[in-house]
Amino acid sequence: MNTRSLKFQLIAWYAGLLTVCFAALGVVTYFVLQNSLVGSLRENQLRRARQVAQLLGERLQQGTAAQVGEEIEARYAPALNGRLVRITRSDGAVLYLSSPPRDQTFDPAILPPPIWSGSQTETARQTPLLGSRKMLLTAHALQMPSGERYLIETGAPMDEVEADLRNWLVFLLAMLPLVAAITLGGGYLLVKRALISVDRITLSAERISSHNLSERLPVARTGDELERLSIALNRMIERLDAAFQQSRRFVADASHELRTPMTVLRGELENIVQQPELTPEWRDRLGSALEEVDRLAHIVEGLFAISRLDAGEAAAEWMPVDLAQLATSTADQMCLLAEDKNIGVTCTGVMGVWVEGDQARLKQVVVNLLDNAIKYTAPGGAVSMRVMAQNDHAVLEVEDNGIGIPSEARASVFDRFFRVDKARSRERGGAGLGLSIVKSICTAHHGRVEVKSAPGQGSLFRVELPLAPPASDPQRPTHHEHRPSQLS
Amino acid sequence: MRTLIVEDEQKVADFVARGLRAERFDVDVANDGLVGWEMASGNHYDLIILDLMLPGMNGTELLRRLRQQGGTVPVLVLTARDSVDDKVEHFEAGADDYLTKPFAFAELLMRVKALLRRPPTTRSQVLRVADLEVDRLAQQVKRAGKPIELTSKEYALLEYMVAHVGQVLSRTMIVEHVWGKSFENLTNIVDVYVRHLRTKVDDAFPTKLIRTVRGAGYSVGDAREP
Numbered sequence: 124m125n126t127r128s129l130k131f132q133l134i135a136w137y138a139g140l141l142t143v144c145f146a147a148l149g150v151v152t153y154f155v156l157q158n159s160l161v162g163s164l165r166e167n168q169l170r171r172a173r174q175v176a177q178l179l180g181e182r183l184q185q186g187t188a189a190q191v192g193e194e195i196e197a198r199y200a201p202a203l204n205g206r207l208v209r210i211t212r213s214d215g216a217v218l219y220l221s222s223p224p225r226d227q228t229f230d231p232a233i234l235p236p237p238i239w240s241g242s243q244t245e246t247a248r249q250t251p252l253l254g255s256r257k258m259l260l261t262a263h264a265l266q267m268p269s270g271e272r273y274l275i276e277t278g279a280p281m282d283e284v285e286a287d288l289r290n291w292l293v294f295l296l297a298m299l300p301l302v303a304a305i306t307l308g309g310g311y312l313l314v315k316r317a318l319i320s321v322d323r324i325t326l327s328a329e330r331i332s333s334h335n336l337s338e339r340l341p342v343a344r345t346g347d348e349l350e351r352l353s354i355a356l357n358r359m360i361e362r363l364d365a366a367f368q369q370s371r372r373f374v375a376d377a378s379h380e381l382r383t384p385m386t387v388l389r390g391e392l393e394n395i396v397q398q399p400e401l402t403p404e405w406r407d408r409l410g411s412a413l414e415e416v417d418r419l420a421h422i423v424e425g426l427f428a429i430s431r432l433d434a435g436e437a438a439a440e441w442m443p444v445d446l447a448q449l450a451t452s453t454a455d456q457m458c459l460l461a462e463d464k465n466i467g468v469t470c471t472g473v474m475g476v477w478v479e480g481d482q483a484r485l486k487q488v489v490v491n492l493l494d495n496a497i498k499y500t501a502p503g504g505a506v507s508m509r510v511m512a513q514n515d516h517a518v519l520e521v522e523d524n525g526i527g528i529p530s531e532a533r534a535s536v537f538d539r540f541f542r543v544d545k546a547r548s549r550e551r552g553g554a555g556l557g558l559s560i561v562k563s564i565c566t567a568h569h570g571r572v573e574v575k576s577a578p579g580q581g582s583l584f585r586v587e588l589p590l591a592p593p594a595s596d597p598q599r600p601t602h603h604e605h606r607p608s609q610l611s
Numbered sequence: 612m613r614t615l616i617v618e619d620e621q622k623v624a625d626f627v628a629r630g631l632r633a634e635r636f637d638v639d640v641a642n643d644g645l646v647g648w649e650m651a652s653g654n655h656y657d658l659i660i661l662d663l664m665l666p667g668m669n670g671t672e673l674l675r676r677l678r679q680q681g682g683t684v685p686v687l688v689l690t691a692r693d694s695v696d697d698k699v700e701h702f703e704a705g706a707d708d709y710l711t712k713p714f715a716f717a718e719l720l721m722r723v724k725a726l727l728r729r730p731p732t733t734r735s736q737v738l739r740v741a742d743l744e745v746d747r748l749a750q751q752v753k754r755a756g757k758p759i760e761l762t763s764k765e766y767a768l769l770e771y772m773v774a775h776v777g778q779v780l781s782r783t784m785i786v787e788h789v790w791g792k793s794f795e796n797l798t799n800i801v802d803v804y805v806r807h808l809r810t811k812v813d814d815a816f817p818t819k820l821i822r823t824v825r826g827a828g829y830s831v832g833d834a835r836e837p
Contacts, residue, residue: 382691383620385713390626393716393827397633406825413826417782417798420713456764456790463803483792494797 130314137310138303145302149295156291160284164259165247168206168277171199172245172263175208176275179218180265192219207258207278211237213271228280229258237262237274249281257281320349328356333433336364371430378427385423389416418554425556429539432484432563443591444482446517447472447510453489454508460494464502468493472510476517477591480568485588488564488572491557492521492584499582500525516570516587524581528574536574537562561586612727613637613655617647617673618662618689623712627660630716631723644668651677651684658727659686660719661706671704678705685726689714715781717827738773741833743812743820745773752812759811764789768804769812772821772831781828805829 125131175195182191191210195201201208201221205228210218220231229252240246240262247261258278265273320343327340339360342353395401396409454470461468478485489508496506500523509520528536528543535541540555561584565572570588614636618624621642628638639654641647644667651659651673659677663670674686688709708722738745744753750766752759761769767789772780782798794800805821813819822830 379691382712383623387620387622387626389713390623390630390716394626394629396824396827410825410827416713417826421798456794457797457800459762459764459807460797460800460803463806486791490794490797 130318133314133317134307134310137313138306141306141310142299142303146295146299149299153288153291153295157284157288160287161259161281164279164281164284165261168259168261168279169245169247169263171206171208172261172275172277175199175210175277176263176265176273179210179273179275180267183267183271188218195219195221201277205280207231207234207260207276209234209237209276209278211274211276213239213273218273228252228256228282229278234258234260234278237276239272239274240264250278252280257285320345321352324349324353324356331360333363333367336360336367368434371434374426374430375434378423378430381419381423385416385420389413389420392416422554422556425554425560426539429556429560429563432560432567435567440481441479442482443477444480444485445474446476446478446485446519446588447474449482449486450489450508450510450519453486454493457490457493457497461497461506464497464500464504466497466500466502467505468497469505469507470509471507473512476510476512478517478568478588479591480588484564485568488561488586489519489521491561492519492586495557495584496521496523496525496582499523512590513587515590517590519586519588520583522581522583527578527580527582528576529578530576533574533576537572612657613639614658614660614723615639615641615647615650615654615656616660617641617644617651617665617670618660619643619665620662623662623689626716627719630720634720644670644673648673648676651682652680656684658723659684660689660723661686662689664691674704674706687719687722687726715784715827717779717781718784721775721778721780721784738770738776740773740776740820740831741818742816743773745770754812754816761808761811765804765808765811768801769808769831772829775831777830777832779824779827779830785828801829 178194178198179188179191182188182194195208199206199208202224205224205226206221207229208219208221209231210220212218223230223232235250238246238248244264245262247259249257250260252258258280260276260278263275263277265275267273324340331338331340339357340353342357343350392409392413396406396413401409450472451470451474454468458468493506493508500506504524506521506523508522509518511518532541532543536543537558539559541559542555562572565586565588568588570586572584572586574582574584576582612635614631616624616627616631616638618627618640619642624640624642628640631638639650639656641650644665646667647661647665648668661670661674665673670688674688677684677686685707686705688706689712690709691712707726710719710722736746736748738747742755746752747770750763750770752761752766752769768785771785771788782801785801786794786798789804790797790800805823809819809821813821818833820831820833822832824830
């Protein structure tokens with residue numbers, strides 16, 4: 124899981140905050156509940172203590188205080204109810220102590236002694252029982268007109284209160300993962316819903332490359348960040364488009380402007396070479412200069428072709444081309460070039476791999492790839508070319524077992540003027556434009572070219588072009604001829 | 612042969628004029644579209660070499676007017692542009708041929724000759740250079756009476772060179788003629804084929820017919836030119 128993704132962060136924060144809120148709410152309710160339960164138990168006990176105190180007060184005045192114990196038993200039955208009642212006089216004498224409750228939850232005899240608080244009439248305290256249990260002890264002080272003071276204590280174990288609180292806590296703890304799960308799920312759905320528009324923008328932006336910069340992203344008129352994002356992206360594409368056009372125009376203009384001086388240079392040199400009084404040495408030197416003019420012309424030609432292709436050369440000349448037929452016939456024409464280096468060229472292809480395109484340009488792809496393969500394969504090596512239809516793509520593969528391309532250079536082989544080994548390629552007469560022309564042609568035909576290579580083992584160039592839609596072209600055979608051809 | 616060159620680049624006009632004059636052409640030069648138009652419409656020329664980017668009146672317009680007037684003079688267009696649209700435009704406007712800058716003078720000369728000689732007079736069935744015979748109908752080659760086996764590309768190359776005997780053919784011209792425009796960046800193929808051709812045609816004989824002209828290309832001929 125990508126923990127740095129916006130999706131993850133949003134969901135995590137959302138679910139985390141909601142869960143924390145829930146937990147805080149749980150803690151607050153727990154304490155409120157505790158307060159309320161303990162408070163009501165205390166009130167109950169105090170009321171009982173007041174009642175007992177009133178009874179005791181009446182009986183003391185009537186002089187029948189001795190029977191007060193029996194009366195308490197009869198009225199309140201503390202032992203039966205699991206409660207404690209204790210009456211202590213200020214001199215320490217215990218006038219009444221309820222018997223142990225039936226369930227033996229506590230022993231009244233070993234409870235801590237009463238606490239005389241002086242001024243306060245009513246007090247409450249908690250005192251520990253066996254185990255971790257507690258008892259709530261409330262006390263009511265009775266001041267007789269005679270000056271005698273009595274402390275009426277009532278007590279109740281807090282078991283029920285604690286059980287209720289425990290239940291609540293269990294409930295809260297049980298709910299916590301559920302709440303977390305619900306917020307995670309809800310958060311996921313919400314974030315997904317919010318990010319779906321971003322995804323849509325991403326997909327549209329993905330489709331825009333240097334070759335369709337005239338396209339724009341759809342702008343959702345929502346007036347929010349997403350609209351601003353798509354508008355900002357569109358503006359950026361516009362600026363990119365302008366920059367690309369400018370650079371293409373520059374290359375086209377430059378190569379155009381270079382043609383006239385080159386024409387003059389070549390014409391003048393050729394003219395001088397024609398002079399009969401020239402010594403062979405001078406003739407040779409001028410010849411060398413002419414060769415360089417030739418090379419210059421090739422470079423300019425290549426640059427011009429690339430800039431035209433990249434600018435989206437008119438597709439008006441396009442027609443259905445059988446890539447397999449084209450590849451086979453081109454390989455046929457070039458076989459001598461391979462033979463010269465004792466390289467075997469195998470060409471395998473089932474005829475009838477139709478693509479839509481400019482025949483001359485597509486042929487250039489085959490020529491440049493084969494030339495490249497032959498150029499960088501040692502004498503005695505092998506070059507194989509395959510043409511096939513895969514899914515809705517026509518595939519052309521040119522494989523050699525030559526010197527290969529180092530991995531760090533592989534990404535750049537389609538760049539203009541890029542050469543893997545500068546010294547060696549120049550000696551072989553390359554200007555470093557062949558593969559970039561191949562790439563430009565492929566892109567102009569809505570296809571692509573890629574390379575796989577292992578240094579010392581060879582390279583594989585793979586061209587993918589969209590198959591032509593099944594058109595009703597009279598020249599196109601209706602049946603597919605299976606004829607793998609062999610050339611060497 | 613009276614030829615008009617309409618080209619605003621003085622240096623290009625100069626060397627083309629010089630080259631053509633050396634070939635005994637009678638050459639006039641106009642450096643401006645309007646002047647060119649006046650000269651072309653007021654005189655009789657056998658050939659017009661026309662640049663497209665001209666001050667005054669552009670080449671395409673000049674050509675259109677010329678054809679509208681009913682002029683049938685062959686026109687060779689020189690262009691610094693090279694795209695399908697342009698080519699179509701030139702031919703629609705009435706150009707007979709076009710040449711993309713930078714061009715080899717030999718190529719210009721060959722095209723000029725082709726335009727003037729149309730229909731070609733060299734369509735004889737058997738071409739001969741010294742003791743080399745090329746039979747175009749049977750596509751057979753013999754030297755000193757002995758048949759030489761050639762592949763179809765080797766034959767096409769030899770026939771092209773023999774048909775232009777004595778002329779220097781640039782690699783670009785050979786590639787475009789024998790292999791087609793897609794091979795234009797592959798001029799080394801010419802060297803390989805010429806080498807093969809030499810082993811078959813020249814190696815066994817004391818007189819070498821195929822010559823390399825450094826910086827220019829190849830030519831076929833039995834006379835040793837300077």
